[in-house]
Structure formats: structure tokens, C-alpha cells
Amino acid sequence: MNFKGTLLIVILIFALSCKNKSVVEEKPLARVHNKFLYKSEMKSLFNSTISKEDSIVVARNYINDWIKKQLLVQKAELNLNEESKDIEKQIEDYRSSLLIFKYKQELIKQKLDTVITSEEIENYYNEYSGNFILNFNIVKALYLKISKEAPGIDKIKRWYKSTDAEDLSRLEDYCYQYATKYDDFNNSWIPFNNLLIEIPTNIGDQERYLKYNTYIETEDDLYYYFVKINEFSLKSTIQPLEYAKSKIKSILLNKRKFTFLEELENSVYNDALNHNEFVIY
Structure with a gap:
């Protein structure tokens, strides 16, 4: 009988034994020298939802891992000197900790x-x-990415700069329908670099740019990009x-x-x- 078949029998015996508490003698599943592995030690591995195939895999892996562990322990016992094997204090210290x-x-x-x-x-x-102290520039911003095929781009250019509640409402409605990205980052501070990654532009002196610019408008072959900087805080200054x-x-x-x-x-x-x-x- 192959190993897979043996494991299946083991699992079936284990399942039956859970229902029949009258099993008197427990037979081992594996042995390494004078150490034995019993099916009761594998009780926690199986539950009612696990399939027969999965049970075989789990049991095989557990038995193989147990064998490897016992072999390594015995190798350690044979090859380590008595001082190295004196680990009782370490075990007690670890348990206490x-x-x-x-x-x-x-x-x-x-x-x-x-x-x-x-x-x-x-x-x-x-x-x-x-x-x-800030290690990088941070901003609160509104970010839009809109396809060049979307209608009404001129309105977007006006709305996203506006502080009027009605314009901002129109902008939101428009973006839910047409924008590829529309994000105010929950009105939270974000690293300016994280925002710049999203848009095709190269800003060399960030500090100078943030001081003198509120908007970023750029484009590539497929999209228009709009950014409104609502607030900024510069590197080397105190964090908000x-x-x-x-x-x-x-x-x-x-x-x-x-x-x-x-x-x-x-x-x-x-x-x-x-x-x-x-x-x-």
C-alpha cells in the first residue's frame, strides 16, 4: 500500500475513533528511533469542513515535519557538548518572560x-x-485626471479653481461621471512627491513652486491633469x-x-x- 493510501486509512480511523471512545490501544503513525507519533497528536489538524484530499496533504506534511524535527533533535543531542545542551535555564527564562x-x-x-x-x-x-520637523514637502490638494475625450473641459478649468459651493458640486457630479481620477485625499496632508508621481510634470524647486503657484495643469497624449494646492507645508519646517x-x-x-x-x-x-x-x- 502506498503512502497516500496509508494516510487515508489513518484519517478514516481517526474520524471513527472520534465517534467511538472505546478504542483501547492507540497505534503509532510514525517512529524515529524511540520516539513515536500518535494520531491523537494530530487531532487539532482536522475539522468537519476539510476535504479528504486536503486531509491527506495536511497529514503527510505534519508527519514529515515531525520526522525531520525528531531527526534534527537527535543529531543535536549527539553532536552538541553538555554545556551547549544545558538549556533548562534558557527555557525557564523564556517561559517566565x-x-x-x-x-x-x-x-x-x-x-x-x-x-x-x-x-x-x-x-x-x-x-x-x-x-x-518635516523631512519633505506636504500638501492638501485636489487632483483630477480626465480623458481628452471627455466633454466640457473648459468648465472643469473654471470649476476646480472655484470656491463657490455650487461650482464644486457641479465639479463633483461631472467627475463621478467622466473623471478617471478624482481625489481630495480626504482633505488630509500628503507628501507632495506622492502627488507629483501621478502627473506628467517636472518640478525642480518644489519649495519655490509651492510658494508661488496654486494650480498645476498639464497633459499627455490621453489625459488632462489638474491639481489645486489648498494648503502646503515645507520641508524643514514644523509639521502641522x-x-x-x-x-x-x-x-x-x-x-x-x-x-x-x-x-x-x-x-x-x-x-x-x-x-x-x-x-x-
């Missing part, structure tokens, strides 16, 4: 106040604004609060976590000290 980490994460989830107010963000920004907000929120939350965990450790220590749970010799 993992338990502590999980405990701390659970307490953070249960007890840490993760709400950062706008006032906290603004206060931090005002105190440490020098830490938030709105742009720095998410980073500040992350900083404040991490500070709050650090303080929470530090207080937790001190509390555990002091509580144990008060109850004579440890002795320092």
Missing part, C-alpha cells in the same frame, strides 16, 4: 485607559514641536498639528503604557514586601 508578557498585555487590555484627548495632543505638540497628531497619539499612548507597567511592577513588589513574600539575604 512569555508569561509576564502575556500577563502585562492582558492587564493593559483590561485596565489601561487608551483614550488620548485633543487637549493632551495639543499640549504635547506645543511643548515638543521642535521634534516634529493635524499631520503630527497620529504620531503624538502613539507617543502618548506608549508613555502611558510604560508608566502603567512601571507602576504595576512597583505595586507587585511592594505588596509582596508588605506580606513578607520574599527575603533578600
Whole structure:
């Protein structure tokens, strides 16, 4: 019987054994020297939705991986010196660190106040604004890409520059119907370079251009491109609060976590000290 057939029998036996709890003796599926793999160890691999073919693949991969692991462990046992094999302390240290980490994460989830107010963000920004310097130019912009076959381009040139609500409404209706791209980036700050990638133009001195130009109009063989720069902030200047907000929120939350965990450790220590749970010799 080939390996695939053997695996299929194993899986069928396993399925039957789940329904019949009276199986007395469990036969191994594989052996490496004195180590055995039993079907009960593979219980979590299968569920009611997995197909017969997939079950065969999963079982084969698991058995092969188990064999390779046992062979490597035995090679390591044979070839490493006693000092190298003395890993009990490392295992205990890892277990302790993992338990502590999980405990701390659970307490953070249960007890840490993760709400950062706008006032906290603004206060931090005002105190440490020098830490938030732009490394590149950013803009708030409106970007249009419209096929040269679309009608009414002259109207677009007027509407996208307008501040009149009715003109902007007409522009939006038009773009939903004809524009290949129409994006105001949710009125968020974006790197100017990201915008320039979208349009066929070459702007050498970005800072000078942004200072003296509000619009970009260009074209290629297929499309017209229109950009309206609503706001800009230049490289090497302080980031706008709105742009720095998410980073500040992350900083404040991490500070709050650090303080929470530090207080937790001190509390555990002091509580144990008060109850004579440890002795320092």
C-alpha cells in the first residue's frame, strides 16, 4: 500500500475513533528511533469542513515535519557538548518572560485607559514641536485626471479653481461621471512627491513652486491633469498639528503604557514586601 493510501486509512480511523471512545490501544503513525507519533497528536489538524484530499496533504506534511524535527533533535543531542545542551535555564527564562508578557498585555487590555484627548495632543505638540520637523514637502490638494475625450473641459478649468459651493458640486457630479481620477485625499496632508508621481510634470524647486503657484495643469497624449494646492507645508519646517497628531497619539499612548507597567511592577513588589513574600539575604 502506498503512502497516500496509508494516510487515508489513518484519517478514516481517526474520524471513527472520534465517534467511538472505546478504542483501547492507540497505534503509532510514525517512529524515529524511540520516539513515536500518535494520531491523537494530530487531532487539532482536522475539522468537519476539510476535504479528504486536503486531509491527506495536511497529514503527510505534519508527519514529515515531525520526522525531520525528531531527526534534527537527535543529531543535536549527539553532536552538541553538555554545556551547549544545558538549556533548562534558557527555557525557564523564556517561559517566565512569555508569561509576564502575556500577563502585562492582558492587564493593559483590561485596565489601561487608551483614550488620548485633543487637549493632551495639543499640549504635547506645543511643548515638543521642535521634534516634529518635516523631512519633505506636504500638501492638501485636489487632483483630477480626465480623458481628452471627455466633454466640457473648459468648465472643469473654471470649476476646480472655484470656491463657490455650487461650482464644486457641479465639479463633483461631472467627475463621478467622466473623471478617471478624482481625489481630495480626504482633505488630509500628503507628501507632495506622492502627488507629483501621478502627473506628467517636472518640478525642480518644489519649495519655490509651492510658494508661488496654486494650480498645476498639464497633459499627455490621453489625459488632462489638474491639481489645486489648498494648503502646503515645507520641508524643514514644523509639521502641522493635524499631520503630527497620529504620531503624538502613539507617543502618548506608549508613555502611558510604560508608566502603567512601571507602576504595576512597583505595586507587585511592594505588596509582596508588605506580606513578607520574599527575603533578600
